[in-house]
Amino acid sequence: MSDNSRIAKEIIEAVGGEENISSVAHCATRLRLIIEDRTKIDQEAVENIDKVKGAFYNSGQYQVILGTGTVNRIHDEMVKSGFEGTTKSQAKKEGAKKGNVVQRAIRSFGDVFVPIIPVLVATGLFMGLRGLVVQEQVLALFGLTPDDISENFLLFTEILTDTAFIFLPALIAWSTFRVFGGTPILGLVLGLMLVSPALPNAWDVAGGGVEPIMFAGFIPVVGYQASVLPAFIAGIIGAKVERYIRNKMPEALDLILTPFLTLLIMITLALFLIGPVFHALEGVILDATLSVLAWPFGLSGLLIGGLNQIIVITGVHHIFNLLEIQLLDELGENPYNAIATAAVAAQGGATLAVGLKTKSKKLKALALPSSFSAFLGITEPAIFGVNLRYIWPFVMGLIGGAAGGFVASITNLAGTGMAITVIPGTLLYLNEQIFLYILVNVVAIGVAFTLTWLFGYSDKKAEEITEE
Incomplete structure (x- = not known):
């Protein structure tokens, strides 16, 4: 028996045996177990198992910390033993049956943003590298000055650093539809509509160079480049609207009318109600954050x-x-x-x-x-x-x-x-x-x-x- 197989067996025994485990999943560092009866877990025994770096109960799951790489191997050994392997998101859905409303809401918020973070990390690294290569001190090492950097090169770096933030609402709406049971591609299109070039650019409006479109004399309509809450709320409501329409729609018309009605209803709500309200709320949150950071x-x-x-x-x-x-x-x-x-x-x-x-x-x-x-x-x-x-x-x-x-x-x-x-x-x-x-x-x-x-x-x- 290999070490990983032995460790998997010891974990199973320490948490109450096979009959006490509903399903097994894992993330980057932790084994996530859905447990039937928490009282059967021998916490001390779990923590004393080789390669186990800690264990705790959170988000309706018993999470055993094993570290990157190791957790994949232990998970595979447990699946080989006959356990039902689930994805991390499926495990979270099972675990989400437990916990209060606030805990479930925060978990959902995390589920939406975790898949997007790698893109934002990459964008941050591009920003850092651009900041490095345009420094006078660095350029001087190669006998160059900032004036020697071509406009085409700067344009290339802008593509690397700006794209994710320009289309951030599309990423968020896609992920939110995915988490809340909608069709992700509809979320993606809805998010792209929020940054349509037909709308006044949010950054230009903020800079004072462009005026928002005013509907009914008091509703400001703009693009939502780099905005979060409008796309997030629109994604939640949109997924529920799509599911409602799909349940009511005759099968013969579902392919045509469900996406049509979902996008029509949601872009109307997003531009004229959700967007203005939650964009203003974002401003309040940002001002409060800046106030704290300025202490x-x-x-x-x-x-x-x-x-x-x-x-x-x-x-x-x-x-x-x-x-x-x-x-x-x-x-x-x-x-x-x-x-x-x-x-x-x-x-x-x-x-x-x-x-x-x-x-x-x-x-x-x-x-x-x-x-x-x-x-x-x-x-x-x-x-x-x-x-x-x-x-x-x-x-x-x-x-x-x-x-x-x-x-x-x-x-x-x-x-x-x-x-x-x-x-x-x-x-x-x-x-x-x-x-x-x-x-x-x-x-x-x-x-x-x-x-x-x-x-x-x-x-x-x-x-x-x-x-x-």
């Missing part, structure tokens, strides 16, 4: 850097995707990313301190790879596998995040993109900010590491906590 004396960095990873534990952190998109659209940069980076790096620093200080070979083998995972921007193994288990390392990580966030705030550090942090996030700061970015990470990691080493962890203290 003096680095207070915003202290607050966000200190609380960010607590929010990650709750699983509602995907809600901040909306804020980051708005910041990038409005400012052309993302100060939130710099502060969030400090919070992520600090948890890695705390876990690294535990890994280097402990004499337990098992904990060392768990903590050191988990800290590296955090330095790559994924903190779940560090938080759930180590820091939260021993409490104080997590607290010291929060303090380190606040310290790093403070430095990011007072230096006005801001990334060119979103969704990647720490080591990968370096690519968002390849302009003149790179040394400040390194400083923020060093402060966050250093404070968390030092506090954890001195006050946050000892093997004796760990034994006392695990015995309680």
Whole structure:
């Protein structure tokens, strides 16, 4: 029996046996199990299994942290054992039967945005690379000046950096239709209608050079380039409208009339009601965010850097995707990313301190790879596998995040993109900010590491906590 096969079998036994598992799925780092009876789970036994970096119950699923690569192999072994393999989204639908209305709404918001994030990450990297290659200092190394850069090259870089944001409503409407049971291609077309070149461009209107089209004398109609909420709300309603029409429509007319009526109804609602209302709400959210980020004396960095990873534990952190998109659209940069980076790096620093200080070979083998995972921007193994288990390392990580966030705030550090942090996030700061970015990470990691080493962890203290 291979190691992965043995680990899969031990996980099955520890969660109550085959009869207690409804289905098995996985994401990038976690095995997601739909459990029949939570009381049959032996939490301690699960956490003591080789390669398991932590386990917890969230979003109606029992999630076992195994790490990238490993989770795929363990999942395959469990499917070979005869379990029903499901997709991550199917598992979420089963798990979504549990939880209150707010939890379900936030999960749905995350389900919509997670597939879009890789595109926005790529766009941020393109922005960072463009910022690098047009720097005077970099060009000087090749004997060039900014005047030597051709217009065609700059146009090419604009295609790379602007396309995703121009057509963002199409991506969001597509994903929202997909999540809420509509036909994704209808969502895509609806989103494209929201950025039609026949409408006044949202950026031109915001710049004051173009006036919106006024219907009925008081309804402003514009394009919704880089807008989020109008497409998201239109996608939710549109998916439900499509399903309602399809259920009522005779089969012979379904192919022709269902998409026709769905798009007609939804573009009317989106342009004249949903768009104006939720675009205005986006403005309120953005103004509130900018107000917090503008707090003096680095207070915003202290607050966000200190609380960010607590929010990650709750699983509602995907809600901040909306804020980051708005910041990038409005400012052309993302100060939130710099502060969030400090919070992520600090948890890695705390876990690294535990890994280097402990004499337990098992904990060392768990903590050191988990800290590296955090330095790559994924903190779940560090938080759930180590820091939260021993409490104080997590607290010291929060303090380190606040310290790093403070430095990011007072230096006005801001990334060119979103969704990647720490080591990968370096690519968002390849302009003149790179040394400040390194400083923020060093402060966050250093404070968390030092506090954890001195006050946050000892093997004796760990034994006392695990015995309680």
